Amino acid sequence: MIKKILIPATIGLFAISIIIACNPSEKKVEVAKENVINAEQNLQKAKEEAAKTKEEWLKYKADSEERISTNEKQIAELKTKIAKADLKVKAALDIMIDQLEQKNNVLKKNLTEYKDESEDKWKTFKAEFSHDMDELSDAIKDFTVKNIK
Numbered sequence: 377m378i379k380k381i382l383i384p385a386t387i388g389l390f391a392i393s394i395i396i397a398c399n400p401s402e403k404k405v406e407v408a409k410e411n412v413i414n415a416e417q418n419l420q421k422a423k424e425e426a427a428k429t430k431e432e433w434l435k436y437k438a439d440s441e442e443r444i445s446t447n448e449k450q451i452a453e454l455k456t457k458i459a460k461a462d463l464k465v466k467a468a469l470d471i472m473i474d475q476l477e478q479k480n481n482v483l484k485k486n487l488t489e490y491k492d493e494s495e496d497k498w499k500t501f502k503a504e505f506s507h508d509m510d511e512l513s514d515a516i517k518d519f520t521v522k523n524i525k
Contacts, residue, residue, distance in 0.1 A: 429495055436502060440487050443509055447480045450516050472519060479512050 451473060458469040483505070490501055 425495065429498055430492065433492055433498065437487060440483075440505065440509065443513070444480060444484050444487070447476075447512060447516060451477050451480065454516070454519060476512065476516055476519065479508075479515075483508055483512065 454469075454473055454476075458466055458473065461469060486505060490505075492498065
């Protein structure tokens with residue numbers, strides 16, 4: 377009689393322990409599936425942000441190249457205007473124009489050499505480059521107003 381009760385009880389306990397042990401595995405599988413879905417969504421977002429940043433970079437680069445080209449034209453115009461100036465004044469103005477031209481060339485080089493990296497580095501580069509570009513544009517305008525009449 378003990379065998380009749382002990383064998384089904386043992387089988388029952390064994391079955392219950394298997395069922396209990398399997399439930400966490402199913403939960404782990406569900407959690408893993410959710411993690412995979414989240415990772416795929418994060419990857420998609422990262423790809424979209426990278427595409428957006430790349431598009432923004434290309435537009436910014438084209439706009440900056442246009443501004444650099446405009447600066448080159450303005451510097452060339454300044455050179456022709458100061459060619460008519462008095463020799464004493466012309467020497468000082470030539471030095472100032474050479475400095476403006478060097479700054480423009482440095483900006484051109486920085487723009488060409490920039491490699492697309494992280495979004496933080498892009499934002500830093502954009503802020504610094506825009507600041508330098510604005511300073512150069514202002515210096516060219518101020519040069520025209522102050523020095524050439």
